[in-house]
Amino acid sequence: MLKHVEGQVSSDGIAVTGLGKVGVAVVLVFLVGVGGYWVFQQLQKSQVPPLVGVSRAEAEKQLTRAHLVLGGFREEESGEPKGTVLRTEPGIGSNLAYGTGVTLVLAKPVEQPAPQIGIAQLKAGTAGLPQLPGRGAGPHVDVRVIPAPAGPVSRRTLPPATRPIGTSPPESSQPPVPPVPEVWLDEGSAETAPESPDCQSGLLTVVTQRVSMSGPGALTFQWVGSDGTTTPAETREIGAASTTVVRGEWRRTGLPGDTLTGWRRLAILSPKQLTGDPLTDDHVCPQPAT
Structure with a gap:
């Protein structure tokens, strides 16, 4: 039941003044504008260009021309030169709205694994080394680091090598050189x-x-x-x-x-x-x- 009051119209106690009508109109215009812009954006679409094999810089240029943006990138090991585009996410030819981000997968050098030394190689490399008692089977090598003494280090000359008493020097295969006569x-x-x-x-x-x-x-x-x-x-x-x-x-x-x-x-x-x-x-x- 409508009640006519001076300057307002009410229905069951809900009143709409002249100022309220203006506010409602502004809200309706805003909603219509946002909705229209969204519809416009949905209608404006572009395809992801073929970027495989180009550099990152060139890929960004082509995305800009296609009204798309670089959404990010990550690297994967590959035999291709470093920075080459391997694929895109979404894939090439995907229909995307203007301004949508595209992720690039870029190439990076393949890391060479460190050589693995097997048990057989370790055993072969330690063959002939002495076995120490109380250490179990197999050769062992003790490595000890002796700190250098403080202050100046004195040097001494080792004595020349000598042979045991009673032994003769090794025989030479070369005949002795006769002395030069006077x-x-x-x-x-x-x-x-x-x-x-x-x-x-x-x-x-x-x-x-x-x-x-x-x-x-x-x-x-x-x-x-x-x-x-x-x-x-x-x-x-x-x-x-x-x-x-x-x-x-x-x-x-x-x-x-x-x-x-x-x-x-x-x-x-x-x-x-x-x-x-x-x-x-x-x-x-x-x-x-x-």
Whole structure:
């Protein structure tokens, strides 16, 4: 039963004033707007683009172009490069409303497992180690850490290794190396050969040098002249400590009345290097008989 009161309408005690009508209208407009926006959003849909194989940065760009957002990501081990998209959640082609988040599954390197050492390998690695009493079967190794002493550390030199008394040194497969013999030079001489031709044909001078060695060895030598010439090196095997005579020849030319001068000396090349005194032989070439 309606009651008409001045300025209001009531029904069973419920009154609606003019100000109340405005409030009801505002609420109705708000509800209609929210509902319409929700319906509009439901009608605006987009598909998840194909993102498998692209990088995370590229995936975010494509989601933005599709009016979607990155909802999160997680990593899984894969042989693909790090950060490559493996799949999406929801999957590719799913119809989603604008602004819906999409989760990316990204690749990360496969972790290499640490090598596992089996019981058989442990036994093989400890084979030959001594067994300690009271420790049960199998070899044991005690590892003890000794702290370093405080202050400066003194060093001492260990004595050289020695062999027990009465034992002989190990035999070597290499033959012993003989000692290098000593070499010394005795007197020498330089004389014109009696059968020498005249100066114009070539005067022949014979030089000799006595060489002594303290033991066997190879004696290598050559003659050196005052004119800078040298003879080819020669080698003579000496069988024992002894003295040997080394002989050489020296030819010079000149005209009648010339005086031929110069010297020859012996140079030892091995077993030791040694040079003898100059051996001189001055000669006056005779004038032809008139």
